[in-house]
Amino acid sequence: MRLSIRGVRKAFEATVALSAVDLDLAPGEVHAVLGENGAGKSTLMAILAGAIAPDGGAITLDGAPYAPKTPRQAQDAGVAIVHQELSLCPHLTVEENVLLGREPTRFGLVDVAAGRARVRAALERVGAASVDPRTRAGELPSAAQQLVEIARTLAHEQPRVLILDEPTSSLGGADAERLLSLVRELRDRGVSILYVSHFLEEIERVCDRFTVLRDGATVGAGRIGEVDVDGLVTMMAGRTVERLFERRLEGGRRAPGETLLDVRALSGAPRPDQASFAVRRGEVLGVAGLVGAGRTELLRAIFGLDRVVSGEVRVGAWMGRGPRSPAESLRRDVGLLSEDRKREGLALGRSVSENVTLSKLPAIVRRGDVTRATRTWVERLGIRVADVDAPVSHLSGGNQQKVALARLLHHDVDVLLLDEPTRGIDVRSKAEIYATIDGLAAAGKAIVVVSSWLPELLGLCDRIAVMRRGRLGEARPTESWTEHDLLREALGA
Amino acid sequence: MKALLRRRWIGALLALVVVFVVMLALRPDSFARTTTMVTMARQTVIVGIAAVGMTLVIVLGGIDLSVGSTVAFSSVVAAKLLHGGHGAMAAVSGAIVTAAVIGLLNGALVAHVRLLPFIVTLGTMSIVRGAAKGLADEQKIDAPVRGLDALLAPLPPERAWMLLPPGVWIALAVAAVAAVVLHGTRFGRHVFAIGSNEQTARLCGVGVERTKIAVYAIAGLLAGLAGVMAFSTLTVGDPTTAVGLELDVIAAVVIGGASLAGGEGSIVGAVIGACLMTVVKTGATHVGLPNWVQEIVTGGIILVAAALDRLRHR
Numbered sequence: 001m002r003l004s005i006r007g008v009r010k011a012f013e014a015t016v017a018l019s020a021v022d023l024d025l026a027p028g029e030v031h032a033v034l035g036e037n038g039a040g041k042s043t044l045m046a047i048l049a050g051a052i053a054p055d056g057g058a059i060t061l062d063g064a065p066y067a068p069k070t071p072r073q074a075q076d077a078g079v080a081i082v083h084q085e086l087s088l089c090p091h092l093t094v095e096e097n098v099l100l101g102r103e104p105t106r107f108g109l110v111d112v113a114a115g116r117a118r119v120r121a122a123l124e125r126v127g128a129a130s131v132d133p134r135t136r137a138g139e140l141p142s143a144a145q146q147l148v149e150i151a152r153t154l155a156h157e158q159p160r161v162l163i164l165d166e167p168t169s170s171l172g173g174a175d176a177e178r179l180l181s182l183v184r185e186l187r188d189r190g191v192s193i194l195y196v197s198h199f200l201e202e203i204e205r206v207c208d209r210f211t212v213l214r215d216g217a218t219v220g221a222g223r224i225g226e227v228d229v230d231g232l233v234t235m236m237a238g239r240t241v242e243r244l245f246e247r248r249l250e251g252g253r254r255a256p257g258e259t260l261l262d263v264r265a266l267s268g269a270p271r272p273d274q275a276s277f278a279v280r281r282g283e284v285l286g287v288a289g290l291v292g293a294g295r296t297e298l299l300r301a302i303f304g305l306d307r308v309v310s311g312e313v314r315v316g317a318w319m320g321r322g323p324r325s326p327a328e329s330l331r332r333d334v335g336l337l338s339e340d341r342k343r344e345g346l347a348l349g350r351s352v353s354e355n356v357t358l359s360k361l362p363a364i365v366r367r368g369d370v371t372r373a374t375r376t377w378v379e380r381l382g383i384r385v386a387d388v389d390a391p392v393s394h395l396s397g398g399n400q401q402k403v404a405l406a407r408l409l410h411h412d413v414d415v416l417l418l419d420e421p422t423r424g425i426d427v428r429s430k431a432e433i434y435a436t437i438d439g440l441a442a443a444g445k446a447i448v449v450v451s452s453w454l455p456e457l458l459g460l461c462d463r464i465a466v467m468r469r470g471r472l473g474e475a476r477p478t479e480s481w482t483e484h485d486l487l488r489e490a491l492g493a
Numbered sequence: 494m495k496a497l498l499r500r501r502w503i504g505a506l507l508a509l510v511v512v513f514v515v516m517l518a519l520r521p522d523s524f525a526r527t528t529t530m531v532t533m534a535r536q537t538v539i540v541g542i543a544a545v546g547m548t549l550v551i552v553l554g555g556i557d558l559s560v561g562s563t564v565a566f567s568s569v570v571a572a573k574l575l576h577g578g579h580g581a582m583a584a585v586s587g588a589i590v591t592a593a594v595i596g597l598l599n600g601a602l603v604a605h606v607r608l609l610p611f612i613v614t615l616g617t618m619s620i621v622r623g624a625a626k627g628l629a630d631e632q633k634i635d636a637p638v639r640g641l642d643a644l645l646a647p648l649p650p651e652r653a654w655m656l657l658p659p660g661v662w663i664a665l666a667v668a669a670v671a672a673v674v675l676h677g678t679r680f681g682r683h684v685f686a687i688g689s690n691e692q693t694a695r696l697c698g699v700g701v702e703r704t705k706i707a708v709y710a711i712a713g714l715l716a717g718l719a720g721v722m723a724f725s726t727l728t729v730g731d732p733t734t735a736v737g738l739e740l741d742v743i744a745a746v747v748i749g750g751a752s753l754a755g756g757e758g759s760i761v762g763a764v765i766g767a768c769l770m771t772v773v774k775t776g777a778t779h780v781g782l783p784n785w786v787q788e789i790v791t792g793g794i795i796l797v798a799a800a801l802d803r804l805r806h807r
Contacts, residue, residue: 051696072698087696089689091756092682100686101697103679110679152697 002027002192003048003066003079003161008057010043010216015424017043018216021057025161030183030193032203032224035213036236036487037291037452041196044213045163048194049081050074062160072101078160080153082167084196088145090138095119097137098152122155123148127178143175150182162186163194168202169292180206198290200229200491212236237454237487254462257281260446261334261415263302266311272298273470274311279415279446284437285475286461287450288486294470295450296339299417303336304329315415330359335413337404339420339450341397345404348393352378352385355392355403360411377406382432398429405436416440416447422456434460454483466490501750502762504801508794509769516776524779528647534657535645535726537771538664539564542719543738544745544763545671546596546712551746552675553708554688554755555603555610559595560716561738562621565731567592567720569629572730575636584641588724589717595621596713600706618739625732634730644725660722667715672760684708688755744791745770748798769794 003025010018018040025031035041046052048059050068059066061077068074074081088097098119104111119133128147137145146167153159164183168176183206187193195207203210204224212220212235220227220235227235262278271294279285289295300306302313304324312319315332326336338345346355353374362369374388381402385395392403401421408416421437422430437460441447451457457464458478465475466489473489516524523529543560550557567588574584595617602613644660655662675681683704686694695701723734747753748769749762770791777787 070698071696075698087690087693089686089693089756091689092685096682096685100682100694101699103682105679109673109677110682 001025001060002062003194004060005044006058008044008047008059009055010047010052011055016216018047018054020217021213022218023211023221025192025194026209027192028187028190029208030187030195030206032207032210033194033196033213034200034203034210034232034236036454039213039236040216041213042165043216045081045165045194045196048074048079048161048163050079075156075159078157079163080159080161081163082146082149082153082165084166084169088137088148091136093134093136094123094131094140094148095133097148098122098133098155100152102156118155119151122151125154126151126182143171146171146175146179150179154186158189159191161192161194163196165196166198166292167195168197168199176202198491200232204229233484233488233491237484254282254284254441256283256462257444260316261302261448262314264312264314266298266301266313267309268294268297268301268306269309271470272301272467272472275467275472276311277465277472277475279448281414281444281446282441283463284441284447284449284461286457286464286478287448287467287472288452288454288457288464289467289490291452293467293490295467296419297470298467298472299336299419299448299450302329303334303417305336330411330413333412333414334417335359335408335411335415336417337408337419337421339423341400341404346392346400349391351389352383352392352395352403353388356388356406356410359407373410374406377410381406381409381436396426396429398425398432401425401429401433402436405433409440414445416445417450418447419450420452421449422451422453454486457486458483468492500759500762501757501802502759502765505748505750505762505765505769505798509765509772512769512772512776516772516779520776520779524776529775529779531647531657531661533768533771533775534661535647536775537767538645538660539719539722539726539735540738540741540745540770541764541767542664542667542715542722543742544749544767545668545760546715547739547742547746548749548751548758548760548763549671549675549684549708550610550712551743551751551753552688552755552758553684553705554691555705555709556614556743556753557596557599557709557712557716558611558614558739559599559617559621560712560719560742561735562618562625563592563595563713563716564720564723564735564738565733566595566621566625566628567717568724568727568734569625569634569730569732571641571721571724572634572636573628575639575641576634576730581639581641584639585721588721589714592717592720593710593714596710596716597706599713600709603709604702604705622732622736629730629732631732633727633732636730638725638728641721641725642728645722646725660725663718664722667718668760668764675760680704680707685756688757690756741770744795748794750798750802752802 001024005021005023008018008021021044033041047054050071050073066077068077095116099115104114116133123129123131126147128144128151131144137148153162167179171179180202183193197203207224209223210221211218214236257280259278259280264276266275267273275298277285287295297306301308304326315334318332342348353370356374356377357370371388378385378388383399383402385399392400395403422433437447449457449460458481461478463475463477464481466473466486468490543564547557547560570591571584571588574587599613599617602608603610645658648655648658675684683694683699686699687701687704691701724730727734745766746758746763748766749759751758751762773790774787777790
């Protein structure tokens, strides 16, 4: 085996990302790594690239123990990774990027001629011979940038293992084709390739074998062709459904009222693409899809954070066209809970009370009022904090998320756009947030939930729509969906 | 030609030429004289040398506010050494080494303690200024100049063949070497890479911490050389000289097309920026504009340079 992974584990504080991963990569094969959002693929790749260290388990590379402490050590051992997000230095030229960290020198100066020859050869190998090595990387289209990143891994000694993380997600049809033939060519030269992708059709064409991860563990492996697409989806989808939330047990079905949020053919640049849906009072609508499908962009466009190219948003009687702003949305009682609570959702260094009351402050702030209002929300949402003047950064992830939610409630919005409301938080807080959302629906709010965790959507929502490559499908009643169907729809399988 | 037009300092160069030509037209007899040219060259030396170091720091994505204090401190160190009976070489080396150590300290705090460069150098700016005053007993230090004044003095007739005072030649040599280092060596590429995308640079195996420390040390060293030049013009060690110099230096670098966000900038641009500021100041004096007009014009140039750059990148 070129690369052999046995029982690798990794936890981030309380969250277990990998529990038991096994994977065998043979010399000169293309091996697909499959799994839903959050199955642990990214964590595994980060470990192999030397970016993070595993908590346990064993990895061997060509029989020798492999435990890189830095990305450089991984590279020196012959393991190269091409990240999903482009990671070039935008100000540097293509050749400077390709050679970065390993510039050939002559008498102390960078040997431009030797370097350029090497860069040209590498660009040619990836089928990007037309790219001028002297162009600034930031000026290239993203497809070309992707190829430059691959060229970077090939410009030095040939890697033993090449990790491609969603290599075609930023490429169009012809570019993706070229990349697939490049992958085959590299395999034929003896490079072992770990191929992470959501596009099953692509995987069937280029990969030899596969390993499926689910909830941080290997749940299946085999030869492509032995298992059909449907079988793969079944393996990926069988995630354990934690019984966190017993929805509507007492109240039976929710009883939606009039339409509160009506989105018509909303298009951003480039996502969403002509998205239409409506949510009624007392209703929870779920939006499923893969990471990068455009779900966050949809919520941001509705809220007025991202530029809208065309389409309209109606909230109650008000109709918004053209440029809108978050301030305008909040005046119309539309609130957004960001997926990135550390960078966007909260002012981490400021107190709980400041965060809760930030969006709705009177001109003259009376401390007593702020404290009293915050205490009310702390109590109602069960936020575990002794002092409402303590910085939010002192709270656990789950309690931070409740503070972010409390801001929307304090603002008393009617339409709640919730982006990954339970990402990275503990089980107990999850259950409490589900109960809060359920309570809000019962109180007549209209709620849109974007989530990558399908059981959550199935448990929480009245209707679910699937987004795929910027396009939003029809919202159908939750009863008519299974996890398997949702995943199939999201993957386009 | 097209490649030349894409240079970020091309605007500053055009402005320099325009201001220069306007001055020549307005004051052909006083401005166009050789002595005026040489005076302007001398005046540009201190800011110019410091701007070379600042360019490295800004391309790296940092900032160095301690430059002015370091210039004063090293001028005091040079004066002290001369006063104590040491020779010119000892005084110059002492001043430069001390300044390099200050730079090293800045670099270590930025790279290893991970403090923001602005905060680090704001702190050392005050510390070094205070130390300079303490070392000099809060007064100017008179010292035998031992020929150091000749660095920037007008050339005596028998050495007119040198065209420019030796200090100007030293500054030009420093700029030339720095340009080669920044644009032609592996170290220089790494400075750009860190300023452009530090994560990626680290991922590619660049020694980020090492590079940062080296850059701040070089900036300190050059501030020390600028301090020697300051001593040469003042012929005393003055702990209160060069207050606010760092702002002129940063202005020169920014006018020359550097981005305070890092990843962009050039030595040529910084030198052009420093020259432009001198020409504006000298020119304003020659046409009889008061000091306050010069300040407004200089500020305007900085804003126009930054705004043009922003527009070009839309």
